[in-house]
Amino acid sequence: MTFIDPSSSAEQLEDDKLKSSRRSSSSEDRQWGYDLYPQRRKKSTETHGITSLLDTKGQENISKIKCERTIYKCIKQSPIIKLMMGALKSSGCPVDIRRHISCEECAPTVSGGYDPILNQVVICQNSVHKIGHIQSVLLHEMIHMFDYCRHDLNFKNLDHLACTEIRAANLAHCSFLSAWTQGDVSVFNIKQAHGDCVKSKALSSILATRDVSTTEAIDAIERVFPKCYSDLEPIGRRIRRNSDDMFKAYTEGYYYGYDNS
Amino acid sequence: MTETSTENEEKAPTVEDEWMIRPCPVYDEEYKDCTSIKGRFHQYFVFGETLNCIPWKRDYDNCCRWRDNKDVKSAKEIVENEKARRRQRLEPHYGNDVWTRRKSPPENWNTPLPEHIQKEYEASYLNIKAKEMRGEIPTQVDPSNYCVLM
Numbered sequence: 519m520t521f522i523d524p525s526s527s528a529e530q531l532e533d534d535k536l537k538s539s540r541r542s543s544s545s546e547d548r549q550w551g552y553d554l555y556p557q558r559r560k561k562s563t564e565t566h567g568i569t570s571l572l573d574t575k576g577q578e579n580i581s582k583i584k585c586e587r588t589i590y591k592c593i594k595q596s597p598i599i600k601l602m603m604g605a606l607k608s609s610g611c612p613v614d615i616r617r618h619i620s621c622e623e624c625a626p627t628v629s630g631g632y633d634p635i636l637n638q639v640v641i642c643q644n645s646v647h648k649i650g651h652i653q654s655v656l657l658h659e660m661i662h663m664f665d666y667c668r669h670d671l672n673f674k675n676l677d678h679l680a681c682t683e684i685r686a687a688n689l690a691h692c693s694f695l696s697a698w699t700q701g702d703v704s705v706f707n708i709k710q711a712h713g714d715c716v717k718s719k720a721l722s723s724i725l726a727t728r729d730v731s732t733t734e735a736i737d738a739i740e741r742v743f744p745k746c747y748s749d750l751e752p753i754g755r756r757i758r759r760n761s762d763d764m765f766k767a768y769t770e771g772y773y774y775g776y777d778n779s
Numbered sequence: 780m781t782e783t784s785t786e787n788e789e790k791a792p793t794v795e796d797e798w799m800i801r802p803c804p805v806y807d808e809e810y811k812d813c814t815s816i817k818g819r820f821h822q823y824f825v826f827g828e829t830l831n832c833i834p835w836k837r838d839y840d841n842c843c844r845w846r847d848n849k850d851v852k853s854a855k856e857i858v859e860n861e862k863a864r865r866r867q868r869l870e871p872h873y874g875n876d877v878w879t880r881r882k883s884p885p886e887n888w889n890t891p892l893p894e895h896i897q898k899e900y901e902a903s904y905l906n907i908k909a910k911e912m913r914g915e916i917p918t919q920v921d922p923s924n925y926c927v928l929m
Contacts, residue, residue, distance in 0.1 A: 531894075534857070539857070543794070548871070570861045571890075582903070582904075583904050586903065586904040586908075587904060587921070589905065590905065590908050609884070610883070611884045611886040611888050612877070614909060615903045615905050615908060615909050615912070616895060616900060616903070616908075616909035617889065617892065617909075619905065620838045621905075635887070636887075636892060636893075637887050637888055637889075638892075642883065665878075667881075667884055667885065667888070668878050668880060668882055669878040669879065669880055669881060670878055670880075671878055673836070677877055678877065678878055681875070681877045703782075708823065708824055709823060709824075709827045710825070710826065711824060712824050712825040712828035735830065738889060744863070745871070745874065745875045745877055745907045746874070746875060746877060747898075748871035749871045749872045749875040750868060750871070751868075751869070751872040754868055756825060756871070758818075758821050760818070761816075762808070762812070764807070766805075769801075769805070773798075773799065773801070773865075774865075774868075
């Protein structure tokens with residue numbers, strides 16, 4: 519999922535025009551998902567009272583170090599993440615692990631996101647702990663980064679957003695088991711059910727970060743589905759759970775120019 | 780003299796786009812995966828039908844002949860199959876006109892982060908590791924298994 523933070527962009531650019539538009543369009547701001555990432559808007563000035571002892575606050579720094587350590591492990595060891603880093607580097611957008619990745623506390627509903635304004639992948643240290651989960655979130659967001667790097671991806675354009683979410687669900691998620699738990703698949707409905715799983719995953723990603731109606735989102739998904747479902751770059755295959763697909767995709771990447779060295 | 784040089788040339792035949800030929804076990808793995816139960820199930824799940832796995836088998840047999848006997852005809856067949864695979868993989872990517880391709884990477888790819896964020900990152904784990912990866916500081920041991928007393 520992705521989010522746009524108009525207020526942080528105004529801080530960056532210090533543009534008066536933007537600041538005035540920010541004041542006047544506060545209702546518009548609610549359309550975007552920036553409230554899911556409270557730490558990104560401003561420097562945190564939290565004061566801790568007695569209740570924070572009971573609230574298990576104070577673990578954030580340790581959580582952050584653990585999160586960053588797991589991310590570093592992924593970068594160094596996971597074949598699929600190495601493939602994405604190589605693909606981004608070869609597309610002219612090398613990933614700097616400090617500049618482009620960030621561990622933060624976020625709202626409990628999200629596990630990660632991509633901020634196209636600051637150009638950072640956000641990993642939610644309070645929601646994801648296991649290395650497999652972090653790898654999956656990192657992969658999902660790096661696919662967004664890849665689309666942003668190569669194409670004129672405008673996250674405010676619903677068609678573009680639907681396309682990148684379809685590609686992320688297609689390449690990184692929707693194994694048979696996850697489709698089963700999502701309810702897209704049943705004993706009588708397995709044939710080509712992968713597409714339905716991708717559509718519903720993309721739909722929930724869009725609805726989580728944009729204040730659009732379900733029908734609008736579904737229309738956008740249906741419009742762009744045929745083209746975006748068959749676009750498999752840079753991975754080149756739909757990863758199957760419990761298989762060697764990630765390693766195969768990594769070695770295949772060299773034949774397409776995706777090299778991180 | 781000329782005879783030995785032609786002999787040498789015959790000993791090392793080359794094929795155009797030879798780099799496309801992958802190590803032979805790769806083709807064997809792909810064929811085995813394609814015909815496995817899990818693989819077939821996945822094909823049915825995604826495509827609604829099972830795929831034709833014969834090209835992988837042919838490529839494996841051809842690869843063995845090329846590797847062991849330098850059979851140029853086999854090598855050319857593999858290259859043809861690989862070109863078809865590349866076309867099949869890259870056509871939907873370049874044909875995806877939902878968005879247009881950029882001519883250069885985004886301008887904000889490496890713009891500096893806001894001051895307060897940069898300050899926070901100074902002493903962070905990823906900052907140290909990023910510096911190590913760039914070679915600015917020597918690699919350090921990560922005491923990740925030590926106990927932490929709060």
